[in-house]
Amino acid sequence: MRFTSERRLDDGILEREFTLGEIPGILWTSGSASEPVPLMLVGHPGGLRTMYPRLAGRARQAVTNGFAAATIELPGRGDRPRSPEAEQARADLRRAVEAGEPVGDEIVDRLILPLVEQAVPEWQAALDALLALPETGGRVGYSGGVIAVGVRLAAVEPRIAAAGLYAGSFIPRATFDDARLVTVPAHVLLQWDDEWNPRRQALDLFDALGSTEKTLHANLGGHTGVPQFAGEEAARFFARHLR
Amino acid sequence: MRFTSERRLDDGILEREFTLGEIPGILWTSGSASEPVPLMLVGHPGGLRTMYPRLAGRARQAVTNGFAAATIELPGRGDRPRSPEAEQARADLRRAVEAGEPVGDEIVDRLILPLVEQAVPEWQAALDALLALPETGGRVGYSGGVIAVGVRLAAVEPRIAAAGLYAGSFIPRATFDDARLVTVPAHVLLQWDDEWNPRRQALDLFDALGSTEKTLHANLGGHTGVPQFAGEEAARFFARHLR
Numbered sequence: 001m002r003f004t005s006e007r008r009l010d011d012g013i014l015e016r017e018f019t020l021g022e023i024p025g026i027l028w029t030s031g032s033a034s035e036p037v038p039l040m041l042v043g044h045p046g047g048l049r050t051m052y053p054r055l056a057g058r059a060r061q062a063v064t065n066g067f068a069a070a071t072i073e074l075p076g077r078g079d080r081p082r083s084p085e086a087e088q089a090r091a092d093l094r095r096a097v098e099a100g101e102p103v104g105d106e107i108v109d110r111l112i113l114p115l116v117e118q119a120v121p122e123w124q125a126a127l128d129a130l131l132a133l134p135e136t137g138g139r140v141g142y143s144g145g146v147i148a149v150g151v152r153l154a155a156v157e158p159r160i161a162a163a164g165l166y167a168g169s170f171i172p173r174a175t176f177d178d179a180r181l182v183t184v185p186a187h188v189l190l191q192w193d194d195e196w197n198p199r200r201q202a203l204d205l206f207d208a209l210g211s212t213e214k215t216l217h218a219n220l221g222g223h224t225g226v227p228q229f230a231g232e233e234a235a236r237f238f239a240r241h242l243r
Numbered sequence: 244m245r246f247t248s249e250r251r252l253d254d255g256i257l258e259r260e261f262t263l264g265e266i267p268g269i270l271w272t273s274g275s276a277s278e279p280v281p282l283m284l285v286g287h288p289g290g291l292r293t294m295y296p297r298l299a300g301r302a303r304q305a306v307t308n309g310f311a312a313a314t315i316e317l318p319g320r321g322d323r324p325r326s327p328e329a330e331q332a333r334a335d336l337r338r339a340v341e342a343g344e345p346v347g348d349e350i351v352d353r354l355i356l357p358l359v360e361q362a363v364p365e366w367q368a369a370l371d372a373l374l375a376l377p378e379t380g381g382r383v384g385y386s387g388g389v390i391a392v393g394v395r396l397a398a399v400e401p402r403i404a405a406a407g408l409y410a411g412s413f414i415p416r417a418t419f420d421d422a423r424l425v426t427v428p429a430h431v432l433l434q435w436d437d438e439w440n441p442r443r444q445a446l447d448l449f450d451a452l453g454s455t456e457k458t459l460h461a462n463l464g465g466h467t468g469v470p471q472f473a474g475e476e477a478a479r480f481f482a483r484h485l486r
Contacts (some may be wrong), residue, residue, distance in 0.1 A: 192450070192459070203446065206461070207435070215473070216435070216461040218449070229483065230458070233476055240472065 001129035003027075013063050015056070024048060024079060025072035028059040029135045033068075036137025038242040039130060040069045041123060041160075043145020045169065046077030058144070058231075065235055066240065068136050068157070069135075072126045074116040074146070086114060108170040113146045116172075120152045127159060133156055138243040148175040149206070155181040162241035163187070164234050167202035168194055168223055179208035186211045187237040189230060190218040197223070244372035246270075256306050258299070264367055267291060267322060268315035270380045276311075279380025281485040282373055283312045284366060284390020284396075284403075288412065289320030301387070301474075308478055310485065311379050315369045317389070318361040330359060351413040355391045359415075363395045370402060382485040386477070390419040390448070398424040399426040405484035406430070407477050410445035411437055411466055422451040429454045430480040432473060433461040440466070 005017040014031035017024065028103045030037070040062040044051045048071070049130050059069035073079065076086045081165040089110040096103055110203065123142075130136055141162035142153055148171060154163035163182065191197060206216045215237070219227050247261040257274035260267065269291065273280070287294045291314070302312035316322070319329045332353040339346055366385075373379055385396055386407035391414060393425035396461040397419045404442070406425065410433040431449050434440060449459045462470050 026400060051399075121364075193459075212463070214435075214468075216459070218459040218461075220455070220457060227458075229479065238473065 046074040185213040289317040
């Protein structure tokens, strides 16, 4: 891990860009914590530059709540090299949506599964590096991003103690198998009127989660209109499980 | 309304039993509030004596949060006279459940609709009396109990500003029509693994609610195992809408 930039945000939070090999990432820490704090991995759908305002907002809330927060770029997104197969899958999705066709399992698998298979080990490698830092210690939480990535990560990465899953993207069939292997507490956020969200699948996924403690919060507001109180409830979930 | 008893609970809360005609009820107030406070109507499935511990717990939380709280007995429950039709419907339900048969719409209608049709005007009459008291003023919330009663009340009673609905009982088809007429903020609690809860119906009911702000919280814990954090989230919902 190599830090490439550093700046202090208005509220004193320290924001550092880093690279892990060719993978760009960002780490936010309080800059005034006297001891190691739990780490929040902040997931997103890809494109750090585009997602920066929302990422920074979530990260700042996490740091204010007593955690460190970090994210990395997804494979094939942002500045990272594209894969022809991923681009083809996105084009096929676009075509199906424009033609008014249902988005079939085959397109979903081609769109999402390679991303999961590549991204999950990358987030685990990022965890290795981030947990070696003096600022981090204790539990790790994962929140948001592509739900199939979050579910797989929560299923296979033992250092993740709690998962916040955002039901806002297509769900491959394999993700249901991953879900059954998840045992850590899970908080699923569902925007009930999200036109991009196959709601039935999201509810079935919640049902499939193997966690003995799991909670689903459904609200109105469309894909990006998560109510503020919902964000606060998610923050309390992580406070309960990471501290 | 006639107060029939009064006692001070350990935490200073004033608990008064009352009758409204032949209907027994209980009112809880802080006993030290200097001005009128919003009122929480505390719903329940019937049988004040049996439900008292849970009712008192919810009422005390409401009073601690700055509200007055009140409840009345349901028609045909507790000490109130039974109706032959209601008893027949309960017997038919029991027989269907014991025979492993699905509980059909007809039994649900006979079990729940007469209760709704009688109870809702009674809760409205209780509201008339309770809001005439010096201790109450401002907004009114309704929480819990038989979901069909809560939905009808939220739909027809303009003084109710926010509804907490507990999805733990059978839902008549007519309740979906009532739900579409609900416009106030709604917080629906669903115990995902509640064996008495027709989950699909509960989700469809949430969908049918006409409220522009609504939230569904689903948790594990069975019919009576609502996690403490879930109760706190509901309390925050009412704090947002009643204060």
